[in-house]
Amino acid sequence: MKNYYRSLLTPLALLLTAMAACTRQENKPASPTTPAAAADSVAVTAESKSHALTGEVIAVTPERSAVLVHHEEIPGYMPAMTMEFIVTPADLARLKEGQRLRARLTYDEKNELHLEDIELIDTVKEREVKAAAATLRQDTAMRGKGAYREIGETVPQFSLYNQDGEVVSINRFRGRVIVMNFIYTRCPIATMCPASTLRMMALQHAAKAKGITDLELVSITLDPVYDTPSVLKNYADVRGIDSANFTFLTGPENAVRDLLHQFGVIVEPGENFLKHTLSTLLIDGQGKIIHRVDGTTWKPDDFLRRLPAHPPAAK
Ligand SMILES: [Cu+2]
Structure with missing residues (x-):
């Protein structure tokens, strides 16, 4: 190490x-x-002119192409407050008072505030994910120094959003073998997250070619504030990723932080960059960690060889 x-x-x-x-x-x-x-340090050099925002629509004002939104605190940037934001005509037409939304706050040349990539929040799903995050928080706190899950231990319970905004609980993958890693979409270092995603894709293709049908690939974002479901979906789409058994997950910051802690992945936020380590884990059908490789050197073939008993290759 x-x-x-x-x-x-x-x-x-x-x-x-x-x-x-x-x-x-x-x-x-x-x-x-x-x-x-x-x-393993990386840098996010993106301008800090864009911020993730979560809030509730207070009023829609079509005459100004705007919505009044009471937003939650934007950590390190702005406290919770009610503000007006310009939105696209399509968003203006669909937004309604009382809706909860997640969006990106941006500025135009005139320094006017806009909301982009607006996603409506399903409050039922949000409650489910928040409840799971609270349980995970408790579990992580109770485990204290022993929070790190060793090989042979079972993965913690969690529920996050996938790239389609659906709530996915780890239990969904019971009975299937998981290869899990941690990435973030803005990672600018070719040998880090981008390479890890390419390896996941190579593993997915190799497993398919061998007729392995019980493999799930799961990538959890290290940067949940930026990596919303739609950002993850775009990340998967531009790479032509087959989402049949390759899931990208995001969710509340505290839930992701607790998972990183339990899975032994270190992330240190900087002003404009994230420093992080990489870990790739193999988890069996009962949720037990059976192998892990830290760093950038993991090999798809190695994981393929280590997959537990699987259905015979298709002839
Ligand atoms: Cu990275």
Whole structure:
């Protein structure tokens, strides 16, 4: 583990130097003298002119192409408040008072506020996901220092949203073998999340070619605020991912944080970047972790060989 971190120090230092050179704001990178903090680091260089927002429609004002929304706190940016936002004509036509929504807050050239990528929140589903997050929170807190799930242990219970906005509980995959990893869609380092997704796709194709029908690929986002279901759907679509047995999951920040904790994935948010480690896990049909590889070196073939007994290959 230590060597693994250390081997990443040089690319990290190069990356951070490059970032400092090309961003206007000075980011304060983690000191490269602390190996744990300097784990697989990546940068999100996207302008901070876009923020994830969750709120409730208070009024629709077509004459101004706007909606009045009471939004929740936007961490690190703005407290909860009621504000007017410009929306597209299509959104204007479908939005109604009392609806809960998730959207991206952006500014135009005139510094007017807009809401984009609006997703209506199903309050029944939201309650289910929040309840599961509360249970997970309790479980993580109770386990304390023992929260990390070792090989041989069972995965925690959780419910998140998939790329179609459906609530997916881990129990849905009972009886099926899961290969799980953790990524985020804006990861700019080709050898990190993008490569991990390509390997998941390669594994999916290889398993299909071998006639394996009980495999599920699950990618949980490290960046749930940005990676909403529609962002994940777009990520899957542009890569031509077959979603039949490849699920992307997102959900409340606290739930994702607890899962990362239990699965031993480290994420450290910076001002404009996320630093994170990578882990890929193999979970059997009873929810038991049977193999894991930390870092970027996992091989689809290795996981394919380790899949537990599966139906005979189609001839
Ligand atoms: Cu990444």
